[in-house]
Amino acid sequence: MLHLHVWGSAFGLPSIDAECLAIITYFHNALPASSWRLIPSNDPSVSPSNLLPALNHEGNWTSGFQPIVQYLASTALCDGLDQNLSPIQRADSVAYSAYLRAHAGPLVDLSLYVSAANWATTTRPAYSSLLSFPLTWTVPTLIRSEAIKRAEHLGLAELDSDFDPSSGLHLSAGRDALPETFRRHIPLMIKKTVHEEMTPEQATAIRLFSLTEDCLTVLDDLIQGESEDHPRFFADAPVTSLDCLAFGYLALMQKPPIPRAFLKDWLESKTPRLHKFVDSMLARNIAGRGNLPWAVPDPTSAVRFSGRVFDSVLRHLPNVGEQYASEVRRRAEQQTKGLDQRALMLIVGVVLTGLATGYGFQTYRAMQPFGASTQSWQPRRKQSRLSDFGQLGSMLSSAMGPYQPVPSGLDLGTRDHGGPGGRLVEVDSEVD
Amino acid sequence: MAAVAGPNSRPGWFAVPAPVRELFKLFPLTTLPADPLPERAPERARPRPRLYVFARSEEEARGGRPSFNPQCLKWQTFLRIAGVEVDIIPSNNHASPSGALPFLLPPTTPPSPSSTLSTTESQPAPAPLNSNLKPTIPLTGSKIERYAKDHSSHEIPSDPSTSRIEAYEALLSQSLRPAWLYTLYLDPLNTTLLSTLYLPPSPILQLPSLHTLRNAATAEILKTTRSAIISPLQLLSDATDALRSLSALLSDDEWFFGSSEPGLFDAEVFAYTHLILDPEFGWADDNSLTKCLAKFGNLVEHRRRLYESCWPESQGEK
Numbered sequence: 001m002l003h004l005h006v007w008g009s010a011f012g013l014p015s016i017d018a019e020c021l022a023i024i025t026y027f028h029n030a031l032p033a034s035s036w037r038l039i040p041s042n043d044p045s046v047s048p049s050n051l052l053p054a055l056n057h058e059g060n061w062t063s064g065f066q067p068i069v070q071y072l073a074s075t076a077l078c079d080g081l082d083q084n085l086s087p088i089q090r091a092d093s094v095a096y097s098a099y100l101r102a103h104a105g106p107l108v109d110l111s112l113y114v115s116a117a118n119w120a121t122t123t124r125p126a127y128s129s130l131l132s133f134p135l136t137w138t139v140p141t142l143i144r145s146e147a148i149k150r151a152e153h154l155g156l157a158e159l160d161s162d163f164d165p166s167s168g169l170h171l172s173a174g175r176d177a178l179p180e181t182f183r184r185h186i187p188l189m190i191k192k193t194v195h196e197e198m199t200p201e202q203a204t205a206i207r208l209f210s211l212t213e214d215c216l217t218v219l220d221d222l223i224q225g226e227s228e229d230h231p232r233f234f235a236d237a238p239v240t241s242l243d244c245l246a247f248g249y250l251a252l253m254q255k256p257p258i259p260r261a262f263l264k265d266w267l268e269s270k271t272p273r274l275h276k277f278v279d280s281m282l283a284r285n286i287a288g289r290g291n292l293p294w295a296v297p298d299p300t301s302a303v304r305f306s307g308r309v310f311d312s313v314l315r316h317l318p319n320v321g322e323q324y325a326s327e328v329r330r331r332a333e334q335q336t337k338g339l340d341q342r343a344l345m346l347i348v349g350v351v352l353t354g355l356a357t358g359y360g361f362q363t364y365r366a367m368q369p370f371g372a373s374t375q376s377w378q379p380r381r382k383q384s385r386l387s388d389f390g391q392l393g394s395m396l397s398s399a400m401g402p403y404q405p406v407p408s409g410l411d412l413g414t415r416d417h418g419g420p421g422g423r424l425v426e427v428d429s430e431v432d
Numbered sequence: 433m434a435a436v437a438g439p440n441s442r443p444g445w446f447a448v449p450a451p452v453r454e455l456f457k458l459f460p461l462t463t464l465p466a467d468p469l470p471e472r473a474p475e476r477a478r479p480r481p482r483l484y485v486f487a488r489s490e491e492e493a494r495g496g497r498p499s500f501n502p503q504c505l506k507w508q509t510f511l512r513i514a515g516v517e518v519d520i521i522p523s524n525n526h527a528s529p530s531g532a533l534p535f536l537l538p539p540t541t542p543p544s545p546s547s548t549l550s551t552t553e554s555q556p557a558p559a560p561l562n563s564n565l566k567p568t569i570p571l572t573g574s575k576i577e578r579y580a581k582d583h584s585s586h587e588i589p590s591d592p593s594t595s596r597i598e599a600y601e602a603l604l605s606q607s608l609r610p611a612w613l614y615t616l617y618l619d620p621l622n623t624t625l626l627s628t629l630y631l632p633p634s635p636i637l638q639l640p641s642l643h644t645l646r647n648a649a650t651a652e653i654l655k656t657t658r659s660a661i662i663s664p665l666q667l668l669s670d671a672t673d674a675l676r677s678l679s680a681l682l683s684d685d686e687w688f689f690g691s692s693e694p695g696l697f698d699a700e701v702f703a704y705t706h707l708i709l710d711p712e713f714g715w716a717d718d719n720s721l722t723k724c725l726a727k728f729g730n731l732v733e734h735r736r737r738l739y740e741s742c743w744p745e746s747q748g749e750k
Contacts, residue, residue, distance in 0.1 A: 019658075050660035064659055066673075067666060091677035092599070098606035098674070099599040101658060150655055214598075221595040332661045 008040035010126035022248030113147035138312035487522035506703040515585035611671035617649035621716035
């Protein structure tokens with residue numbers, strides 16, 4: 001039995017992630033539904049390489065679309081979908097898969113993650129419905145920051161800054177509610193430039209569309225001249241791994257109900273064949289082949305869950321988070337389990353640093369404020385106490401009430417050091 | 433009121449007092465002659481275009497030997513294919529206006545010799561309407577391609593089908609490059625090679641530079657492969673897939689995409705295959721990427737063919 005762990009469904013698609021969507025399509029078309037289970041675990045850490053989709057075949061873990069396809073072929077678990085392709089078609093399939101990852105991936109990242117409007121209205125709620133409570137605060141933002149990093153080279157970071165000046169708190173918003181005398185003092189700032197009126201997507205439309213055009217035209221060129229109703233990338237094969245991967249990315253461009261749907265608009269108007277391809281794949285190769293073999297994920301234990309929460313919180317910490325993430329990656333790469341010397345050293349280092357910081361902080365707190373004088377009281381030694389005289393003395397002492405030293409040195413004017421009473425010692429505390 | 437203020441009464445409120453004015457008149461105390469430009473600064477007059485690349489030594493660069501950086505070698509090869517004579521200058525990323533090598537400085541004078549430039553220093557010579565009289569703008573990336581095509585000694589065939597080329601270029605950058613980065617930068621076997629190529633000789637600077645380089649390479653690999661960890665086996669298997677596809681694409685043709693002349697894509701593939709196969713590159717003995725590439729005979733042949741046609745002078749040595 002093959003267990004396929006994926007991100008769960010969203011936007012009417014089986015998964016929210018492109019590669020998960022692609023591998024689900026691949027499995028659904030290559031394998032009978034009885035031989036595999038689809039588990040929406042929504043937790044990359046189920047697999048050792050910390051990536052979804054992940055395939056668990058009797059304890060062997062494989063992660064990522066291409067590796068899973070290769071694994072299926074190498075273990076001869078099923079007839080690969082690419083078997084009937086000629087060598088040059090296979091070469092094309094590999095090349096266009098790389099192209100999809102290199103160019104379509106960042107476009108999906110831009111549209112679903114970087115664009116603040118789309119993220120807030122669509123993608124984040126979708127993740128919130130997949131995850132359970134405290135993780136909804138930490139994990140989606142981590143996923144988003146990774147997507148932003150991946151799309152960084154396109155130079156479209158301004159999609160992120162989606163501040164709409166015509167709504168919310170703006171100086172001109174409540175103008176009419178103010179009394180006339182106040183209103184005169186507020187500068188008139190109703191006039192906005194054309195650029196300020198535009199959403200970030202409109203302001204960067206030229207670059208955005210040229211990116212979209214570059215990417216989708218290449219795909220459209222390959223899919224040209226195939227069957228009219230059900231276009232596929234290679235004419236003589238019903239569905240190939242390239243079809244699956246392209247469906248993964250294109251469906252995420254087309255299906256999510258996002259407010260700034262620049263990719264969807266382009267697909268509909270400029271490359272109708274790709275648009276038709278997505279619909280046809282969805283109808284024929286997903287819905288048309290029966291239900292997906294969904295399975296309920298194993299309930300996570302409380303320890304594991306709190307561990308995941310702690311992990312995601314740690315990753316959010318500035319500086320520490322990056323160190324932590326790279327350390328986790330190192331351990332996953334070298335497949336270290338438990339405590340080795342390096343981990344022990346790190347933990348000891350962190351504990352020692354923490355102790356030193358805590359001790360320093362306590363010492364600082366215990367210090368006097370700058371320049372304030374320290375007053376210390378020394379009890380009078382000259383007069384003998386009753387309790388010095390053994391048992392009888394202590395009995396007498398308790399009968400006469402507790403002994404109170406008289407702070408007679410409080411009158412600062414008279415500094416009779418040798419005299420009776422408390423002695424005021426002045427010490428200037430210095431803190432550097 | 434106006435009559436009271438005589439001609440030699442106190443001047444206006446904002447006038448500078450006389451002693452201060454005298455003091456300020458002393459400056460500048462002396463004016464030194466302008467410093468000469470640093471020795472390695474580009475000269476004012478360049479008879480030939482200059483390509484700034486990573487190179488092992490001055491001699492290698494002067495001899496026009498292939499650079500050890502794939503990106504530089506790609507453009508170096510393409511300029512050779514186009515038949516554009518360039519001077520190779522060893523340099524590093526800090527010299528480049530875009531932050532990455534290579535870049536090309538076009539020649540200051542048109543190829544026809546004219547001595548007008550030496551007489552007028554500041555005033556440019558009465559320019560003939562020639563595009564290469566914009567001497568200060570360095571060219572990078574696709575601008576080098578346009579320059580090479582404009583100044584080529586022969587006609588370079590334009591690319592037959594751009595969309596397929598783009599897909600295969602993505603294959604190089606997406607599958608072959610991560611494996612290259614891993615082998616050169618992260619593989620501990622090649623640390624000595626890496627330090628001779630990219631690291632400063634000073635041992636104090638070497639360790640931090642090595643860390644920076646490795647972190648940058650790790651980030652780059654993770655970003656392109658979209659995975660959470662770096663798995664050398666997976667990178668190698670992806671690279672093998674990529675090479676198999678390239679081999680199938682080339683099949684029995686002389687150059688890629690069945691053209692009669694080598695083009696930019698040939699140069700790009702050559703940039704990787706040459707460096708991976710070069711026996712003098714200094715790879716560690718057990719380089720899996722070399723072994724893997726050696727299996728694809730037509731790619732090896734392609735590399736040999738292009739090397740012989742672009743570096744004919746190297747034939748005598750072997």
